[in-house]
Amino acid sequence: MHFDILTLFPSFIEDNPYFKHSIIGRAIEQKIIKVRAHDIRKHSRNKHNKVDDTPYGGGAGMLMTCQPLFDSIKAIKKKNKGPVIFLTPQGKQLTNTRVRELAKNPELILLCGRYEGIDQRVRDELIDEEYSIGPYVLTGGELPAMVLVDAVTRQLPGALHDDESALEDSFSRKLKGKKEYPHYTKPANFKGLKVPDVLLSGNHAEIEKWRMKNLR
Ligand SMILES: C[S@@+](CC[C@H](N)C(=O)[O-])C[C@H]1O[C@@H](n2cnc3c(N)ncnc32)[C@H](O)[C@@H]1O
Numbered sequence: 001m002h003f004d005i006l007t008l009f010p011s012f013i014e015d016n017p018y019f020k021h022s023i024i025g026r027a028i029e030q031k032i033i034k035v036r037a038h039d040i041r042k043h044s045r046n047k048h049n050k051v052d053d054t055p056y057g058g059g060a061g062m063l064m065t066c067q068p069l070f071d072s073i074k075a076i077k078k079k080n081k082g083p084v085i086f087l088t089p090q091g092k093q094l095t096n097t098r099v100r101e102l103a104k105n106p107e108l109i110l111l112c113g114r115y116e117g118i119d120q121r122v123r124d125e126l127i128d129e130e131y132s133i134g135p136y137v138l139t140g141g142e143l144p145a146m147v148l149v150d151a152v153t154r155q156l157p158g159a160l161h162d163d164e165s166a167l168e169d170s171f172s173r174k175l176k177g178k179k180e181y182p183h184y185t186k187p188a189n190f191k192g193l194k195v196p197d198v199l200l201s202g203n204h205a206e207i208e209k210w211r212m213k214n215l216r
Pocket of ligand 1: 087088113117134139
């Protein structure tokens with residue numbers, strides 16, 4: 001899966017240790033995913049490389065302008081044939097079901113907004129899908145893009161040590177979209193806090209029954 005991320009801060013993605021370690025780092029090393037960041041500013045034709053301007057009609061803040069966004073998206077679309085996704089609090093909630101759908105694409109283009117957002121004409125003309133990572137406002141789309149990359153990568157074959165674990169995570173089909181049951185590890189008795197007896201019983205049918213009853 002190839003992710004091309006359009007941003008005003010490519011180093012937030014390229015230099016991020018989050019993409020160098022653990023599951024995501026391994027997925028990159030094993031070429032299960034490729035993550036490339038592209039600087040939108042490089043496409044600005046303004047003599048000061050400006051990428052933002054004041055909103056028509058007034059109001060607070062600045063907006064990312066059409067020209068650098070049109071040019072950078074068009075340039076990346078020559079190499080990446082996947083849908084163009086804009087991360088925005090106004091988008092559809094990024095649920096596990098949507099993450100599983102996104103994981104079916106061999107390529108994705110992710111656009112990170114900044115300031116008060118982007119000119120509506122970019123959304124109308126060039127954006128295929130819009131996702132929010134939650135009902136709150138962040139400073140930019142880079143963290144949401146990284147969240148999407150992480151969640152999608154976990155769905156790809158070979159990304160997790162045990163492919164089964166994504167199938168049994170919270171919101172999975174096996175758990176009927178519900179949240180996972182409580183987990184315990186050794187010791188069985190920690191300062192008087194005991195693990196439920198059924199989990200120590202070795203009776204797999206009973207354990208499964210207990211787990212399904214304790215979904216949250
Ligand atoms: C300060 S926010 C703009 C918020 C916008 N004025 C609004 O009220 O919806 C700047 C950028 O951060 C990103 N962003 C912020 N919160 C987000 C969220 N919850 N999900 C996805 N992207 C988000 C978007 O790319 C957005 O364009």
